[in-house]
Amino acid sequence: MGISGLLPVLKSCSRPVHVREYRGCKVVVDGYSWLHKGAYTCARELCEGIYTDRFVQFCLSRVELLRQNGLLVTVVLDGGRLPMKAEEEDTRKKTRRENLEKARTHLLAGNVSAAEDCYQKAVGISSSMAKQLIEALKDVGVPFIVAPYEADAQMCYLSLIGEAHAVITEDSDLLAYGCERVLYKLDRNGHGEEICLADLPRNKGLSFVGFSHNMFLEMCIMAGCDFLPNLPGIGIKKAHGHLKKLRSFLKVVKSLRFSGVPVPRDYEIRFQMVLWVFRHQRVYCPRRRECVHVRPLPPGGLGAADVDVPAAVPRRKHGHSAGNARPDGGSNSSGPCATAKGQCAGGSGNLAEQGQQEDGTTDAAVSDQEQEEDLLSFLGPMMPPDVAKGVAQGDLQPSSKQPYDLAQIYQGCPVQRMPRGVQRLLFPTPTTDTTTHALQRQPQQHHHQWRAHAHRPQKQAAHQEGRHGQPPLHHGKQHTGEPLQKDVPVAHGPRGALGGLPSTHTKPSHALSQQATKQGVGLGSAKGGTQ
Structure with a gap:
């Protein structure tokens, strides 16, 4: 949801940008915003428990868009439920459940279009879906981090400590948290809208001249956010007007109560707690x-x-x-x-015995x-x-703090489509020829060439050495049984604190090596990664 009505009133201080403007810069991406968009393409399957990875492919296509334009990408994912957000989460869950029932009713009636619309409203993002994305990111060597709670707070923290030049999201909460530069409405071609907090004073319509960030935050909370609903009749514009005049949310609430606006008795206490959540929420360093x-x-x-x-x-x-x-x-x-x-251990020296x-x-x-x-x-x-480290690295489920059940998550997934890290965990002893599996993932002409040579073993050596001075098949390297992916590094072994980076057992592309070097903090070292 974010901050109700915030982005439209900031239209005049936003500017159109292309992601190439961030070339060489570190950016963090709200992974759940991409997961939501990707889930709309396969909402029915997800709601009905049918395995699909189309939402993962959508996210990977966006990652590749950014990497092709030279951005150093880290994907940030939501973790466990924040206590202050419990009421909002329960409301959303109820709404999704109601829409799922409507979708099934429309489908039984033969109204496929209405059913698809309701399925899209019913689909939610589970930790299992996030785990599918995590394993895919490991496969292509893209850093990620799972927040202990809200990804918004985690991205803000990474921005504050200098680990992100910009944040890419669809959630207006990032401005309330205090992120200096946020990119919204990123399309498939790399175009988006950038809003910088430093540009707020030049906004037209609502004037923020003389507004401190604390006043801006109070305006956002008063207009309605995920942690506290707005008061009746109070939107972003009225909240702005009241704060511009009275300069303090407490004075505004007293004025509203005096004028007859129904204000809950504990509203001020809840408001103060929400202020602290935006300022001091727990994140992972x-x-x-x-x-x-x-x-x-x-x-x-x-x-x-x-x-x-x-x-x-x-x-x-x-x-x-x-x-x-x-x-x-x-x-x-x-x-x-x-x-x-x-x-x-040890008699009277036992510290526990001494309290x-x-x-x-x-x-x-x-x-x-x-x-x-x-x-x-x-x-x-x-x-x-x-x-916290296990959650951040995607090894522990954020709510239960237990390892993920990969067999359950990938139930119904063909082995060939599983990320290789998952294949190694679920099938430690291959039951079929891994070379065959690897070549099945290659372009069709390579597959045909392999089939032809498989029946002519006497010509294999000549084929591998190359003919007429041409490079041999598979870019001059004998196939070793690993899936062949052009210019796609693969993460094996230890992971860094930001998750999923290659260790010394892999040969990442030159661009990814530069990315890992530039991002630096918490990443796997050349001697085997972080511990």
Whole structure:
């Protein structure tokens, strides 16, 4: 959904661009926005549980478009459900279920067109679909990262730490999060609309001269977002007008309540919490390989800052606000809390028997930390570093934190169409000649040539050495049994923190090698990748 009505009122400060303008730049892509578009092409199959990978092919075609124009692409995918978004997700799920019933009813009545329309409204993006895309990205050596929660917050964080020059998405939330440069409405030819936060003051219609980013964010929330619905009769233009006049959402809400607008009693508290979600939501840091906040919490915690609604500050039982310094002396503003470690062996030296942890913290201090983390869970519950890394690399399902069931995901998929990493996991001992499978994926004339030579073994050597001075078949290299894909690097072995990069066992194209070198952070090294 994004921010209701935001993009149309920013039309005058957007500019048409082609992706070639970003040549050599690192960009992050909202993978779910592409998955949604791709799913519309096969909505019926997805809704009825029939295996298809057409939505994956759609995403790969967009990736190839960007790479052909010299962009260094990282695909970012949504992770688990953020607690603050639970109500919106439940509403969407109910709507999809209703449209699925309508689609089946139309299909039984023979109204195929109406059925297809309802199927498109009913289709949702599951973690299994995301996993299919992840495995395909590994196959072609494209970096990716699965956010612990919202991909929007994750992309904003990558932009803030310098890992992205621009963000490609269809979601207007990115501007509210504070992304400096966002590309919308990317078409199949590489054309799109760019909006930069720095250009907002020159917008026509709604004037943002003198608007701070905090005021812009408050306007977006007041107009209605995924975390909080708008008040009756309040859209983007009215929210802008009220904030331009009163400069604070709290003053605006008081004015609206005084003028008779029905405002829920807890609206101000929820509004303040949504502000914190946009500012401090938990994301994954590929450098530290652990969960951090989009922006660090204030040094003294959420309550230490100038808060418009003090009642919204989460507090522990003894009264301290959440987000204070950790009991071990560390800061909780940008990383996970320390967790209790294992017991030490040895009589009276056992730290657990003394009520003390191995890192020096007491049981009471650890309990305080756990309570504090629970209070901050509206920003996204904390994940242990190893779990966060497993989710980010696409190894663990974001909600259950368990490995994916590849056999279930690829049920009904022909073996030849499976990504090679999936083939190796599901079929570790090939039951058929892998050379035959590989050549079946080549252009038809190559397949015919192989069939002809298969019945003439005495001519194989001459064929492989080449004839009349011409290069031999398959670009001068004897076929080794791996699928042959021209200029398409394949990811094997270890993956970097951004996922799916080739290790030393592969020979990526020169362009991809440059991409991995330029992106640098969290990527597999030349000696076997990150651990």
